[in-house]
Amino acid sequence: MPELPEVETIRRSLAPLLTGRVITAARFLSPHAADHQPAELAARLAGARITGLDRLGKHLLLRLDSGTLDIHLRMTGKLLWNAAPGPHARALLELDQGLLVFDDIRQFGRFRWWPPGVVPPGLGPDALDLPFEGFAARLHARRGRLKAVLLDQSVLAGLGNIYVDEALFLARIHPLTPAARLGPVRLERLYAAIQEILAEALAAGGSSISDYVDASGERGAFQDRHQVYGRTGKPCSHCAAPIRRIVVTQRGTHFCPACQRR
Template sequence: MPELPEVETVVRSLAPHLPGQRIRNAEFQRVRLLRNDPDEAAAALRGRRIRSIERRGKFIVMTLDPPGYFIVHLGMTGKLLWNGDVGKHTHAVLTFDRGTLVYTDPRKFGRLHYSEALPPALEELGPEPLLISQEQFIADIKKRGARLKALLLDQTFLRGLGNIYADEALFRAGIHPLAVSRRLTRARLAGLHAAIQQVLAEAIAGKGSSIADYVDSDGQRGSFQHQHRVYRRTGEPCVQCGATIRRTLVTQRGTHYCPHCQKR
């Protein structure tokens, strides 16, 4: 599933194209992923201009003029392609004065939504992990008693962090994914805060991780998958100590860690 760095990369690749453009037409070819009636959504979008495009957690939010929002969640395999080809997995096409935006999604886990106001789910997201201060991060963790990996995946705690970057940040911080959050010292939590921000910044610089079929809006793959230290490296040697990377389940999510560098 595209996480914060992948969604941020898509937003940045669309930012030169969309703001100021008028939506001439909107077509929804398969309605399963659309939260609205397709005809009503198409009518609401036609004629509106894109004021801005931004990321909120793992959501892509296009602010419209007259006021409204078009919101996209890429799910597992969703893609927003600028001037992309229309094919059997195409679910939506927005036609602008200059160019088209095509949404494709083979596995159909994404979501599209037109709304006159921001949905409550977006307002309930936690802080941005790249912006949260060390003090707030530590204070928020100390209020909770959850296993750390599970807490990092909770979108009301931090928005946008997912399986890949939770594993990578925990490894860099030397913290076991099953460690209980409130039992960790301030120094270790400060290290985790720094690791989260570092790994996310590096992943954005690498335009995300293209493990399966993720690409940005120009069809370009990311490169950060080549820098993963634990994620999907089960059975391989740790890059720091040579121990064998292990895999376990946390909240039904595959979780990768080094038993030597990340002792419980």
């Protein structure tokens, strides 16, 4: 599932290809793909010039001279450059040079339009662009458990299920620890762990569990370095205790019961 490292990988590869191009036509092959009337959005996009490609959390922000197209890939969404549309193609952006195919098996992904100057609401600062002091203040303002708080995109944007579990393991902190109860030592360890995990995942081109590929169809490599995610029952790389899986806010949560004590 595309989280910050995967979305940033896509952004970096597509930005030079898309910037300066003109959308000659937008086609929605599934009504689920647009948060608006598909015909309305298609009409709005046609003729727009792309001025850049930004990212905030897991959102890709296609900057146009007329506004912003906010693309969220959710679970199985892919943006494929110059690919032949397959059976799960949900939208096409035809450019004056090139074709961008939005492919999405489970159809959770969405295109949403924002007028010029509007930023997607409900998102906290990007996880890669949040200084330690801000991170500490935002966590201390929350009363929930760390797993839930770190997944909350209004606290910080970009972390999903994989990287929250991996960061908590690296920081040796139990996912059910109340966020507000972290002292300075564990807070710093968690902050550093998040930065390290995101940087390493980005350098590896992201994680491909089942569906994720970048705009060229390439898989990431970071799934081979997951320490806890998807490793239920397997030995912890640090202490060999079996990795445990619990459910927190409806999400599978993986941790080492020995290294990450309550």
